[in-house]
Amino acid sequence: MSNTESNTVNGQATILDRIVAKKKQEIEADRRRTPIVRLEESDNFFRECYSFRDSILDPALTGIIAEFKRQSPSKGIINNKVSVKEVTNGYASAGASALSVLTDRSFFGGKKADVIEARKRNKIPVLRKEFMLDEYQVVEAKALGADVILLIAAILRPDEIQKLARLAKGLGMSVLLEVHNREELDRSLFPELDAVGVNNRNLADFNVSVQHSYDLVEHIPAEFLKISESGLSDPTTITELRSAGFNGFLIGENFMKQQDPGRAMAEFVKQF
Numbered sequence: 001m002s003n004t005e006s007n008t009v010n011g012q013a014t015i016l017d018r019i020v021a022k023k024k025q026e027i028e029a030d031r032r033r034t035p036i037v038r039l040e041e042s043d044n045f046f047r048e049c050y051s052f053r054d055s056i057l058d059p060a061l062t063g064i065i066a067e068f069k070r071q072s073p074s075k076g077i078i079n080n081k082v083s084v085k086e087v088t089n090g091y092a093s094a095g096a097s098a099l100s101v102l103t104d105r106s107f108f109g110g111k112k113a114d115v116i117e118a119r120k121r122n123k124i125p126v127l128r129k130e131f132m133l134d135e136y137q138v139v140e141a142k143a144l145g146a147d148v149i150l151l152i153a154a155i156l157r158p159d160e161i162q163k164l165a166r167l168a169k170g171l172g173m174s175v176l177l178e179v180h181n182r183e184e185l186d187r188s189l190f191p192e193l194d195a196v197g198v199n200n201r202n203l204a205d206f207n208v209s210v211q212h213s214y215d216l217v218e219h220i221p222a223e224f225l226k227i228s229e230s231g232l233s234d235p236t237t238i239t240e241l242r243s244a245g246f247n248g249f250l251i252g253e254n255f256m257k258q259q260d261p262g263r264a265m266a267e268f269v270k271q272f
């Protein structure tokens, strides 16, 4: 599927179709409300980004990209009682290599201001976790204070991936490409990318299997950081994924479902 196509499962629009359709409307409204020239005036637009590569490979840190996620289409409300400040500070103190902050409001209960807050409070890279379709969102990510953007192969054509990645790199940000299978991987690799994430969650039907990471790792070229994403809840799995060649691990729900996500992460990392 690309930005312009649509997929169905059993004749029904997938959640990704619905997210993409809504996102296109939101982008147009945002563009009218805040033109790009205004985004380019923000203080964060001029800051130097933290290096995603350096932080993920820093042996003093854990390799974990810890996610602030209030709710999700697959789980509904996960935790809407905690603040970005307390959670991201907790994650950073527990050794997170980066923070992932969802900005989609309709499906994930996120806010753009969450990225601004996470950026202000922490000194590690912040990933703006969004369904990126348009150059406007890339410029906006920089203006919010993001260091990294996510590009999802399932919703972008190869030329769209390269165009958005080039823009992000030109603005000094890093780029994480997300794939779920071999076909997406093989058509989506470009030198502008910094990292390839294997999403263990099938975004059409929500099934989660870490086997996707093991199946794809050997096909990711050496120059890219390798990130395993979603459904990670066992410290032993992290150790095994690291042995298989992964450098980073994106974890959301396993921490966010606890009353104190930062403390949950601190307990988790003691075990690997």
Ligand SMILES: O=C(O)c1ccccc1NCC(=O)[C@H](O)[C@H](O)COP(=O)(O)O
Binding pocket: 015, 067, 069, 072, 073, 074, 075, 199, 203, 206, 229, 230, 231, 232, 250, 251, 252, 253, 254
């Ligand atoms: O999490 C979902 O239900 C979901 C549904 C549709 C599109 C994306 C979705 N999640 C985004 C993510 O990739 C995860 O938030 C991230 O990898 C962390 O996953 P987890 O540790 O399982 O919360």
